[in-house]
Amino acid sequence: MKHRYLPMTEQDEAEMLRTIGAESVEELFRDIPRSVRYEGNLPMSGALDEAALLKHMRRLAGRNADFDEYACFLGAGIYDHHIPVVANHIVSRSEFYTAYTPYQPEISQGELQAIFEFQSYVCELTGMKVANASMYDGATALAEAAALAAGATRRRRIVVSRAVHPEARQVLRVTARGLGLEIVEVGCAPDGTTDLAGLEAAITGDTAAVLVQTPNFFGCLEDVRAIEPLIHARKGLLVLSVNPLSLGLLESPGALGADIAVGDAQPLGIPASFGGPTCGFFAVTEPLMRRMPGRIVGQTVDSEGRRGFVLTLQAREQHIRREKATSNICSNQALLALCASVYLSVMGKEGIRETALLNVRKSHYASSLAAAGGKLSLPFSAPFFNEFVVKLPEGADIGAVNGKLLKAGFIGGCDLGAAYPELKGHLLIAVTERRTRDEIESFFREMEAVL
Amino acid sequence: MKPDKALIFELSRPGRAAYSLPECDVPELCADSVIPAGLLRAKPAELPEVYEVDVIRHYTELSRRNFGVDNGFYPLGSCTMKYNPKLNEDVARFPGFAKLHPYQPESSVQGALELLHTLQSDLAALTGMDGVTLQPAAGAHGEWTGLMLIRAYHESRGERRTKVIVPDSSHGTNPASAAVAGFETVTLKSDERGMVDLEALKAAVGDDTAALMLTNPSTLGLFEERIVEIADIVHEAGGLLYYDGANSNAIMGIARPGDMGFDVVHLNLHKTMSTPHGGGGPGAGPVGVKSKLLPFLPVPTVGRRADGAYFWDGDRPQSIGRVKAYCGNFGILVRAYAYIRTYGPEGLRRVSECAVLNANYMMRRLAPYYDVAFPGVCKHEFVLSGKRLKAFGVRTLDVAKRLLDFGYHPPTIYFPLNVEESMMIEPTETESKETLDAFIDAMIRIAEEAETDPQLVLNAPYTTVVKRLDEATAARKPVLNCSCG
Incomplete structure (x- = not known):
């Protein structure tokens, strides 16, 4: 058969078989027992030519409501932020995207330097001492933080706030089951933040870490300054999961006393892409450096004294430690780490602050409209960044409301009732710098109209 | 300078x-x-x-200052560095895929759900499995997910099985994944041909055996010919068989893990299914299972209702839970689906045939100059030993560095661990005979240089932007960011 990705001609095949000393290609598979050979064609989707495949993919894409056509007010961990045009151009450079992990540093200096700069960016934003090359996403980064904390403190108990993203807590539970860790969840106070009294009561002498997210799943900013002494008094670790864009304005985890800072870099120029691929980040204080999971790039010199970069501290990693490893991560999300770096290069010191401030202003304008309309109320009083919760009138059907909003051109908020039964009838609404005043006003006008 | x-x-x-x-x-x-x-x-x-x-x-x-598949030949064993089709890059960037939120109403993402549903069933057919989760983000993530499924399966039967058996030639992620899933690892020595030693396996299995993890073809590029007997031994002991799909590029449409007796399998879409590796990621590591493990799959999967509508199926009370936020690395899944549709089943079979033909051709041509670790036919990759060059003071690392001067990415080196001075070469199917010949010629020339002018090889590379880097100092005195703030 001829195929545009396959160079093998009949003549090539004949010459190669002659060199090998085989009669046929079939002979090269003689080591596979007949009893396990598959005869016939697999019942899979059929082949399409290039034009037909493009058309097919356009048809599938066309059956989805995307952010170009609909104004998105959904957040809950994935946000519709502006992506600078240059980001896609850089991550489309095939020297980057068609490379493997940089095992051969002499021909991988570009990727290695890009990762070194990513680590530098993460440290700058989080105020932490060291960062790794990336994790799969924010949820798995949080679970790995719990694992690190358990290893570092030799304790088994992990205390996590219920205001941490529900899916991150689900991933945490599976990870904990594997490692034999105990997970204790702490509920929320009426203002939408973690219940401090409950948290204090949950922290025991056997607690490895407290896991808190800020802004939390409800958009509320946690009072980290009050949480930090509670866990450090018991010699456990403070793990903070943060929205990196919010750090343009909000105090860094390092300054707040975090031992481990994690999060998802999706807000930094990474397409929402139905939830992935995004990029988890992971940063720690210096004493925890050699316990970090994943790849780490370090600076060094070559035999002629030039600056260069290499994968380093590999004694921590699975391919060296094998069954003694404390993390099995190998592939990460390097290309998205590059994307986040490009975003931060574009934004710079001023741009990240201005973008964060725009998010604050737009979301607060939106919340004031929500409060003023009459039918919605704001149940939580805690300060927030770019997301807030609204309570719908008694008996409102959120599925139907979001369906009507969709017809009007809006992707509505996140139904909190699924993950929090006590918050049935509540919507989580995100307002990024991409939302115009007009869109915000129309959105709430429409919502009031359908309620 | x-x-x-x-x-x-x-x-x-x-x-x-x-x-x-x-x-x-x-x-x-x-x-x-x-x-x-x-x-x-x-x-x-x-x-x-x-x-x-x-x-x-x-x-x-x-x-x-970087080198990818688009720059040149990249025979990095076990990594399947095939061509990354440009169409896949274009379609993954369609706004209808790239600008979607995972929590949108199902009615507004029917195209995305249809794609995922079709991919689930295509991958199940390819591997001979009964169900697939697309959630895991990478191969190692898939391994861990699969082992957590195996653990849940045994626990549901009231059995506490604590040990996972891995061959000494396995990827480092196998024992690491087993450890993180809460298992003890038992390492199985290979026989003199690099195959699973059946007697050793029989001695290793018992009522504490949770699973045997195998890569087939193995990391040596060899097919475990006695796979059916291996499966019987493990199953009779009450254990399950885990298939590490890192090497599945050799057998698409030719043999399926499910038919060999495997119960759980992961595929590396960034290897076999051509999605780009991105300089270290993102990948995707979907996991397929036999029907007895279906109740434990992560939630949600994508289902289809009688009226044809697709939906998130989260109704699985015995599920292990969730292994990643949202629905996996969707953008990678889009690329893999497009890849499958460029070939169809007949084309995928041809892909594996060409990958195996290329590998055998290279092995045969290089055999006079380097030691072939395990003679016979290989599958998609093969292992050479550079031990004979040690007489000239030249090691495999030096051969790899010298290859850089010829414009090639070197093979995987010093893995597998059970071959001295190993080089693991995987050409893939997307390389032409001329490319293979030119690389082979470079390898032959380096072997000659090692003998006649070893210093030339020892000082390589000469053409790169930096020379050999001081890795020891990097690890001893770590500088991990620029501390510019």
Whole structure:
């Protein structure tokens, strides 16, 4: 058969078989027992030519409501932020995207330097001492933080706030089951933040870490300054999961006393892409450096004294430690780490602050409209960044409301009732710098109209 | 000597900007009027201040200091560095895929759900499994997910099985995944041909055996010919068989893990299914299972209702839970689906045939110059030993560095661990005979250089932007960021 990705001609095949000393290609598979050979064609989707495949993919894409056509007010961990045009151009450079992990540093200096700069960016934003090359996403980064904390403190108990993203807590539970860790969840106070009294009561002498997210799943900013002494008094670790864009304005985890800072870099120029691929980040204080999971790039010199970069501290990693490893991560999300770096290069010191401030202003304008309309109320009083919760009138059907909003051109908020039964009838609404005043006003006008 | 390539931070000049933000069209409140001062940043993050041309030139220069499949031959064993089709890149960027939120109403993402549903069933057919989760983000993530499924299965039967058996030639992720899933690892020595030693296996299995993890073809590029007997031994002991799909490029449409007796399998879409490796990721590591493990799959999967509508199926009370936020690396899944549709089942079979033909051809031509670790036919890759060059003071690492001067990415080196001075070569199917011949010629020339002028090889590379780097100092005195702030 001829195929545009396959160079093998009949003549090539004949010459190669002659060199090998085989009669046929079939002979090269003689080591596979007949009893396990598959005869016939697999019942899979059929082949399409290039034009037909493009058309097919356009048809599938066309059956989805995307952010170009609909104004998105959904957040809950994935946000519709502006992506600078240059980001896609850089991550489309095939020297980057068609490379493997940089095992051969002499021909991988570009990727290695890009990762070194990513680590530098993460440290700058989080105020932490060291960062790794990336994790799969924010949820798995949080679970790995719990694992690190358990290893570092030799304790088994992990205390996590219920205001941490529900899916991150689900991933945490599976990870904990594997490692034999105990997970204790702490509920929320009426203002939408973690219940401090409950948290204090949950922290025991056997607690490895407290896991808190800020802004939390409800958009509320946690009072980290009050949480930090509670866990450090018991010699456990403070793990903070943060929205990196919010750090343009909000105090860094390092300054707040975090031992481990994690999060998802999706807000930094990474397409929402139905939830992935995004990029988890992971940063720690210096004493925890050699316990970090994943790849780490370090600076060094070559035999002629030039600056260069290499994968380093590999004694921590699975391919060296094998069954003694404390993390099995190998592939990460390097290309998205590059994307986040490009975003931060574009934004710079001023741009990240201005973008964060725009998010604050737009979301607060939106919340004031929500409060003023009459039918919605704001149940939580805690300060927030770019997301807030609204309570719908008694008996409102959120599925139907979001369906009507969709017809009007809006992707509505996140139904909190699924993950929090006590918050049935509540919507989580995100307002990024991409939302115009007009869109915000129309959105709430429409919502009031359908309620 | 050219100066060092600057860091982006070193290009910063106060007052420059590369961003463009909309004017604020809502009331311009001050941050400290709505957020307590104690939660606001006391000191700004010291990000560089550059303009757009700096950004483009900086990263373009970095890209020129990098080597990908598009730059040249990349026979990195076990990594299946095949061509990454451009169509797949284009379609993954369609707004209808790239600008979607995972929590949108199902009615507004029917195309995305249809794609995922079809991919689930295509991958199940390819591997001979009964169900597939697309959630895991990478191969190692898939391994861990699969082992957690195996654990849940045994526990549901009231059995506490604590041991996972892995061959000594396995990927490092196998024992690491087993450890993170809470298992003890039992390492199985290979026989003299690099195959599973059946007697050793029989001695190793017992009522504490949870699973045997195998890569088939193995990391040596060899098919475990006695796979059915291996499966019987493990199953009779009450254990399950886990298939590490890192090497599945050799057997598509030719043999399926499910038919060999495997119960759980992961595929590396960034290997077999052509999705680009991105300089280290993202990948995707979907996991397929036999029907007895279906109740434990992560939630949600994508289902289809009688009326044809697709939906998130989260109704699985015995599920292990969730292994990643949202629905996996969707953008990668889109590329893999497009790849499957460029070939169809007949084409995928031809892919494996060509990959195996290329590998056998290379092995045969290189055999006179390097030691073939395990003679016979190989599958998609083969292992050479560079031990005979040690007589000239040249090691496999030196051969790899010298290959850089010829414009090639070297093979995987010093893995597998059970072959001295190993080089693991995987050409893939997308390389032409001329490319293979030119690489082979370079390898032969390096073997000759090692004998006649070893210093030439020992001092390589000569053509790269940096020479050999001091890795020992990097690890001893770590400098892990520029501390520019």
